[in-house]
Amino acid sequence: MLLQVFQRLMALISLALLAAGGYLIWSWWDLRRTLEAQGVAYEDEVGWRLWTGVALLAVSFLGRAPVLWLLARKGDDGDRLRRPEGRTVETPTGARLHVEETGPADAPALVFVHGWGLDAGTWREARLMLAQRYRVIAFDLAGLGKSKGPRGGVYTLEGFADDLRSVVQDAAPRQAILVGHSIGGMTLQTFARRHPAALGTEVAGLVLENTTHTDPTRTTVLGKALYAMKPVLAPLMKLDIALAPLVWAMNWQSYLSGGTHVAMRFGGFGTRPTRAQLEQVALAATRNHPAVQAKGNLAMMRWDATPDLPRLSVPTLVFIGGRDLVTAPSAGERIARDAPGARPFRVEGAGHLGPMELAQVYNEVIARFADEVFTRGATWADRGAETRRTEPRWSDDGASGDETPSRPEARH
Secondary structure, three states: OHHHHHHHHHHHHHHHHHHHHHHHHHHHHHHHHHHHHOOOOOHHHHHHHHHHHHHHHHHHHHOHHHHHHHHOEOOOOOOOOOOOOOEEEEOOOOOEEEEEEEOOOOOOEEEEEOOOOOOHHHHHHHHHHHOOOOEEEEEOOOOOOOOEOOHHHOOOHHHHHHHHHHHHHHOOOOOEEEEEEOHHHHHHHHHHHHOHHHEOOOEEEEEEEOOOOEOHHHOOOOOHHHHHOHHHHHHHHHHHHHOHHHHHHHHHHHHHHOHHHHHHHHHHOOOOOEHHHHHHHHHHHHHOOHHHHHHHHHHHHOOEOHHHHHHOOOOEEEEEEOOOOOOOHHHHHHHHHHOOOEEEEEEOOOOOOHHHHOHHHHHHHHHHHHHHHHOOOOOOOOOOHHHHHHOOOOOOOOEEEOOOOOOOEEOO
16 A cells, blocks of 8 residues: 555656646747737846746656666566467456466466455466466456446455455365465455465465565554555545546656656665566556555455454464555564464565565575475475475574575574
């Protein structure tokens, strides 16, 4: 939710720059006309208005490219906006989910649930790294990406959990580990509450990435400040719904100016992302309908799974981002402390979008966790006994990762 707040602030700044540029050009024309009528030379008096106005308009509509160049780095993932072919899964909520699958058809499944305002394209690295050994299933949440929303346009965490249930059942007879980032992790916790019989049978374990256990306005790095603004935030979200076409136009203008990219870079990433990663999240936040995003934000503000944590008994891996502004580390620590089957893994360099920016760390640890869960304790499911004796085992104690992807280290 905090990312949407940052996005809105940058959109307002971008709109102000556009308005200022337009005003300066208009004032240049008006003053020039007046001075000409009076026979007064005007070039030195008003020329700066024209050029300043033109510069502000250029930033408003062409700022995206220089912002990407300055705030992100070159990467080898320029193809990340191209997504694999998908299919449609219909759910009891009326949603029609766009589902993408890669990996061996008969392998155990890893089902990925993305963060709010994004889409399944954010799991590119997970698909490339994990689909060699597992069936990787990713889908767009209802109303986002290529998925159609629920009947009546009602968005709730319970509805998302029931949609996830349909995806899990569709994956049968494979056993699955569910992986959820941000609102995806909230969806997994809601799934566990609503469908407890699936835990330990169809669902072998959970992976919660940079997520919270309660209303996310309570668990940002802003402490109580954002929660104190809740009486203002809720009406603003409802205004977004009522004025959705205008908000959408404002979001697109912010995207073109690079304002949305600035919001996502400093609000979402703890390290310097690739240009394709920054472009992907900025584009998704702009494309997704603002009314849908506002309804999801309102649903999160009414949500709390804290009392259910002691019943979360299946093996659960909890990722905690050391630089996460959207979900403070204390939220993940609370989940790991209260859920009996939970193990924390802290990634010091990760912002809220850690699963993208430090994907190798996240996915290597997920692979080790999946190997244990699916094979009842084996360290590497697809390696020989001699290798298993020499490879480090995943520890039940808390662990900490760093920004060096190849060697996440356990801290006892």
